[in-house]
Amino acid sequence: xxxIDLRVLIPAVALAILLVVYFAxxxxxxxxxxxxxxxxxSVLLVFAAFAQFFVVMVRGIDLxxxxxxALSNVVASYVLAGEGVSLVFxxxxxxxxxxxxxxxxxxxxxxxRIPPIIATLATGAVFSGVALAxxxxxxxAVNEGLSxxxxxxxxxxxxxxxxxxxxxxxxxxxxxRTVFGLEAQxxxxxxxxxxxxxxxxxxxxxxxxxxxxxxxxLCGYYLAMVTLTGDAGVGPTYTLNSIAAIVLGGVSLAGGVxxxxxxxxGALLLKTVAAVMFFSGLxxxxxxxxxxxxxxxxxxxxxxxxxRVRNRLKLFSQ
Amino acid sequence: MQRAAYAQARAxxxxxxxxxxxxxxxxxxxxxAERQLVEIAKALYQKPRLLILDEAxxxxxxxxVERVFAVIRQLRGEGCGILFISHRFHEVHALADVIxxxxxxxxxxxxxxxxxxHADMVSxxxxxxxxxxxxxxxxxxxxxxxPLLSLSQVGWENELHNVSFDVRPGEIFGLGGLDGQGQQRVxxxxxxxxSRVSGEVRINGQTYSGRNxxxxxxxxxxxxFIPEDRKTEGLIPGLSISENLALAALGGRLxxxxxxxxxxxIAAILxxxxxxxxxxxxxxxxxxxxxxxxxxxxxxxxxxPRCLLLLDPTRGIDVKTKAQIYTLLAQLAAEGMAxxxxxxxxEELVHLCHRVAVFYxxxxxxQLSGDTLQPEMLISxxxxxxSDHTAGEVA
Numbered sequence: 261x262x263x264i265d266l267r268v269l270i271p272a273v274a275l276a277i278l279l280v281v282y283f284a285x286x287x288x289x290x291x292x293x294x295x296x297x298x299x300x301x302s303v304l305l306v307f308a309a310f311a312q313f314f315v316v317m318v319r320g321i322d323l324x325x326x327x328x329x330a331l332s333n334v335v336a337s338y339v340l341a342g343e344g345v346s347l348v349f350x351x352x353x354x355x356x357x358x359x360x361x362x363x364x365x366x367x368x369x370x371x372x373r374i375p376p377i378i379a380t381l382a383t384g385a386v387f388s389g390v391a392l393a394x395x396x397x398x399x400x401a402v403n404e405g406l407s408x409x410x411x412x413x414x415x416x417x418x419x420x421x422x423x424x425x426x427x428x429x430x431x432x433x434x435x436x437r438t439v440f441g442l443e444a445q446x447x448x449x450x451x452x453x454x455x456x457x458x459x460x461x462x463x464x465x466x467x468x469x470x471x472x473x474x475x476x477x478l479c480g481y482y483l484a485m486v487t488l489t490g491d492a493g494v495g496p497t498y499t500l501n502s503i504a505a506i507v508l509g510g511v512s513l514a515g516g517v518x519x520x521x522x523x524x525x526g527a528l529l530l531k532t533v534a535a536v537m538f539f540s541g542l543x544x545x546x547x548x549x550x551x552x553x554x555x556x557x558x559x560x561x562x563x564x565x566x567x568r569v570r571n572r573l574k575l576f577s578q
Numbered sequence: 579m580q581r582a583a584y585a586q587a588r589a590x591x592x593x594x595x596x597x598x599x600x601x602x603x604x605x606x607x608x609x610x611a612e613r614q615l616v617e618i619a620k621a622l623y624q625k626p627r628l629l630i631l632d633e634a635x636x637x638x639x640x641x642x643v644e645r646v647f648a649v650i651r652q653l654r655g656e657g658c659g660i661l662f663i664s665h666r667f668h669e670v671h672a673l674a675d676v677i678x679x680x681x682x683x684x685x686x687x688x689x690x691x692x693x694x695x696h697a698d699m700v701s702x703x704x705x706x707x708x709x710x711x712x713x714x715x716x717x718x719x720x721x722x723x724x725p726l727l728s729l730s731q732v733g734w735e736n737e738l739h740n741v742s743f744d745v746r747p748g749e750i751f752g753l754g755g756l757d758g759q760g761q762q763r764v765x766x767x768x769x770x771x772x773s774r775v776s777g778e779v780r781i782n783g784q785t786y787s788g789r790n791x792x793x794x795x796x797x798x799x800x801x802x803f804i805p806e807d808r809k810t811e812g813l814i815p816g817l818s819i820s821e822n823l824a825l826a827a828l829g830g831r832l833x834x835x836x837x838x839x840x841x842x843x844i845a846a847i848l849x850x851x852x853x854x855x856x857x858x859x860x861x862x863x864x865x866x867x868x869x870x871x872x873x874x875x876x877x878x879x880x881x882x883p884r885c886l887l888l889l890d891p892t893r894g895i896d897v898k899t900k901a902q903i904y905t906l907l908a909q910l911a912a913e914g915m916a917x918x919x920x921x922x923x924x925e926e927l928v929h930l931c932h933r934v935a936v937f938y939x940x941x942x943x944x945q946l947s948g949d950t951l952q953p954e955m956l957i958s959x960x961x962x963x964x965s966d967h968t969a970g971e972v973a
Contacts, residue, residue, distance in 0.1 A: 442817075446825055449816040456771070456803060456811055457826050457877075458792035516816055 267510025268522040271529050278532045278554075285539045296418035300411055300486055302531040303420040305498075305505055306427055307479035309527040310520075311362075312502035313431075314468040314475070317444045319451065319515030320369060320376035322469070324384030325476050325502045326495030328361045331391040332480030337400025337490025347406055354481045355474060361387055362473015366466035384499070391492035398491040402484050410485045420482070424524060427478075432520035440467055449516025505530045508559060530555070590619040595645035610637040610806060611757035611922070618646060628659040635669060636894040637806075639756040639922050640957055647673055665896060666923065667696060679703055703897050711897065712929040713905045716912035719748035724783060726916040727801075727885050729768065732777035737763045739940045741777070745885070745916045750907060752931030753920040755960045760940035761920050762806065765887045768918075769794050769803040781885070795826070795881055802878035806889040808867075812874040815863035819855060819873055822862055826877040847876045850909075852902060868899030875906070885916040892926065904930055924956050938962040 282298070283290040308325055315322040335357045339350035361383070368379045410419050435441035443464045446454040455461055479498065484490060503513075509526020511518030533554050537547045584601060591599055596615040605613060614637050621629055629650070635643045650660055650673065664670050670677060671691065678688040679702045686702055694702070700711065725744035732741040738760045745751040753761040767775045770789030779786045781799055794801040805811035813822050823844055851872040855865060862873055871891060878886070886907075892900045907930065911917050921927050927934045933947040936959035944959040946952075 442821060442825055445817060445821075446814045450810065450814040452805075452811040453814045454825075456791055456805055458790075458795045459825070460792060516814075 265510065265519060265522075267517075268519055268525060271508055271510060271522070271525045275525055275529045275532060278529065278536055282532055282536045282539070285536065287539065292413050292416050292418065295421070296411075296413050298532070298535060299418045299421040299424060301535070302528050303424050303427075304479050304482055304486070305501055305527040305531050306424050306524055307475050307482065308498045308502040309505035309509070309523050310427060310431055311472045311475035311479065313506050313511060313518065313520070313523045314444070314471045315365075315376070316503075316506060316511055316513060317435075317448045317515060317518060318465050318468040319448045320380075320465065320468070321503070321513070322365065322380045322472055323377060323499055324361070324365060324380040324387055325472070326497065326499035327384035327387035327391070328358055328473055328476035329480045329483065329498045330492050330495040331361065331387045331394075332358045332477040333483045333494060334391045334395045334400070334480075334490040334492050336481050336484035337395065337402060340403055340406065340484060341401040343403065347403055351481070354484075355477045358473040358475070358477020358480065359470055360473070362470045362476070363466060365473065366469030369469065370462040370465045384495075388492065388495055391495075395490050395492050398489050398493070400490040402488045404488070407485045407488055410482065423482070424528075428521050428524040431523070434471075435520050440464065444468055445516055447516075501530060504555065508555065586623060587619070590622045591615070593622065594618055594649050595642060609758045609762075611639065611642065614638055615642065615646075622649070622653075626658060628661065629653060630661045630663070632663045633665070633894045635664065635666070637757065637890070637922060639960065640924055641756055641961060643669060665894060665900070667699065668925070671696075700897060711901050711904065713901075713908040715930070715932065716748065716750070716908045718932055719746045723747060725780075726782055727768070727918070728780045728783075729764070730778045730780075732764065732767055732775060732779065734763060734767055734772050734775045737940050738767065738775075741940075741942055743935055743942065743945070745918055747884070747914045747916050748911055749933070750911050750917045750919060750931045752927040752934035753918065753937065754924065754927045754934050754956055755937035755943070757922060759937040759960075761935075761937040762889055763940075764937075765803065765889060765918060765920060769801055769887060795878075795883070797881075800882075800884035802881060802883035802886050804874055804878060804886070804888040804891050806893070808870050808874050813862045813870055813877070816861060818859045818861055819865075820858040822873060823877050823880060827880045843882070844876060844880055847879045848872075851876060851906065866896075868895045871895055871899065871903070875903070879910075883915070885918070886910065887918045889920050890922055891919070892921070892923065924953055927951075927956060928953055936960050 283294065286294050288294050308329060311325045311328065312322055332354050336350070336354045339353045340347060342350065365380055365383050368374055368383060369376050372379065374382075410423075413419060414422065435444070443454065443459050444467075446457070446459060447461055447464045451461060454464075483494065505527040506518065506523055507513065507526070508529050509518070509522035509524070511522060511526070533551055537551050540547070540550075542550060587601060591597065591601075594615055596612065596619060599608065599612055599615065605616060608616065614634055618631070618634055621631075631650075635646060638646065647669075650662070654660055654675075660673075662670065662673055674691045676688060677691050677694075677699070679686040679699065681703060723746045726747045728744040730742045733739050741760070741764055743751070753764060755761050763772065766772050768779055768789070770791055770793065775789075779789065781801075786799060791803070793799060794803070809815065814825065817825070853872045853876070854869055862870060865873065875891070888907075892903055895903070904926075907917055907919070919926070919931060928951055931951070933945060934951060934956065935942045936944045936946065936956060938960065939962070943962060944955075946955055946959065
């Protein structure tokens with residue numbers, strides 16, 4: 261094993277503490293039911309955070325994450341109402357929607373040579389527009405059997421918790437065991453070197469956006485499972501929270517640095533902070549203040565490693 | 579106020595011979611050598627009492643160094659203390675009054691310049707006596723060996739005009755000249771980093787068109803390119819040694835796991851380079867400059883290229899590593915690799931290369947080989963003084 265990465269370890273410890281506090285302060289205590297509610301909320305942010313993660317790894321940023329989530333959620337509310345085989349096609353349709361959105365982002369960013377922040381702001385507006393046109397007001401229907409299967413528990417373990425772990429394992433494998441993963445880290449940390457090594461910057465960026473779009477679709481899909489409706493207006497919070505989650509998980513917004521498990525931990529941490537506040541007994545109006553305070557503290561702790569940096573030139577280079 | 583500042587900045591640049599650098603150009607457009615000149619001008623602008631130059635001349639050609647030295651001597655005359663750090667002996671010898679030698683982070687000895695000769699100074703620096711910095715030149719390939727890499731009438735923008743030369747397997751071909759005369763661009767054009775290059779590049783007699791880095795490194799073409807700035811262009815500092823090596827070796831293969839053959843080759847190459855490292859999992863950023871350069875070389879040698887293109891591979895590197903790199907290049911040439919070496923250090927070109935093409939204003943001003951390959955000839959050709967323009971001459 262490699263040395264333990266402080267960028268992941270510190271948020272992991274913070275998460276563990278907060279989880280104990282959460283289950284201890286929850287009026288019903290620890291049970292599969294409480295765990296299921298927590299992990300159903302968390303899995304949404306985990307997928308949204310991964311949508312952001314792949315793009316940030318290649319030194320981009322995706323402001324259309326929320327819009328992609330909303331669009332795939334709306335699509336899901338149309339195609340997942342049926343029975344049997346149609347659900348399989350419906351699932352593919354939702355995932356294809358996200359993938360297509362991601363690939364469009366990738367093409368605009370690479371071939372259009374438009375800075376990612378502008379490009380995804382624009383495409384995000386387009387995706388939101390399509391979602392609103394498809395479903396001006398929340399509505400639609402989702403097969404309840406499918407919804408139950410995905411949003412309850414398998415024995416004592418919530419299905420969504422299994423999905424979270426699966427996402428961590430699969431995406432961690434992608435980053436560490438595939439050529440794309442290595443190339444993405446290379447492109448993110450040193451574009452010049454990567455290009456000179458014969459890596460196609462365009463291809464790596466497009467794949468990263470495509471994967472991001474797919475993750476956004478997973479988020480939209482699961483959202484439909486939980487809410488049983490499609491809502492074109494769910495986007496904005498996902499965009500901001502996806503960025504906050506990966507930063508909490510030790511991913512550098514400058515690209516190239518970050519671990520898939522860090523993303524999972526960051527997303528869970530962000531969700532748990534909000535959940536703890538809900539049951540904390542603090543006056544609701546002061547909750548945002550404390551929520552922000554805890555998050556800031558977690559980020560500061562995460563960068564404590566920099567205290568050991570003795571070279572002034574390298575102080576902000578991480 | 580602002581106008582006065584501009585005038586002073588202009589004066590500082592002019593003073594060190596950088597009068598061709600316009601004040602309104604952004605630094606990112608400048609070549610490495612021009613950036614170094616700007617750095618030096620910045621330091622002069624502050625009218626220092628102590629001026630520290632840390633490898634500040636490492637990318638400069640001989641004439642630029644001489645102009646900077648003239649200014650430094652003048653400063654010394656005015657009472658400014660100068661701390662000059664360099665790996666180039668002749669520069670230290672030419673400039674210093676007192677020389678201190680450091681090795682592995684410890685002070686070895688301080689002595690007045692001129693009291694210790696070249697060879698003794700080298701042995702102080704590397705802690706053992708080094709018979710010679712340069713290995714014996716590998717034997718020249720047979721006269722009728724067909725060229726491996728051949729350029730004809732290569733041109734690009736305003737920086738290259740009608741560049742033609744051939745490199746045979748087993749040959750070390752040098753590209754010299756003052757900085758920024760097009761010699762770096764030639765290698766970038768061959769490797770496929772520049773678009774809209776005119777003329778023709780042939781590999782083993784076959785035209786190589788549609789050049790790009792991925793195709794260049796394929797087994798069919800077999801080019802390897804060691805860029806000038808290893809920190810930003812060569813290696814990916816955040817990744818480990820093994821990941822950096824793997825990244826180059828992977829060409830569309832599925833997993834990033836190297837096959838056992840690759841592993842054995844890497845081990846052999848690292849052994850040959852005497853790379854000092856803790857673990858293969860250590861980040862490249864933790865290695866010294868010399869060791870980074872070794873990793874960079876290893877990364878490309880794993881691909882078993884047929885032709886190695888190097889941009890100033892020993893810039894700012896300690897003597898011992900320099901000697902190891904020279905020996906490696908000589909061995910590789912002896913094994914039949916074609917090597918094209920661009921360098922700002924004329925000693926390197928004179929002692930290591932079979933033939934040297936000297937560039938001046940984007941053209942080959944002169945090709946030197948055998949008896950004509952002398953420092954004086956090299957420098958005069960680099961200054962554009964050679965009267966006979968024998969561009970495209972084939973030795």
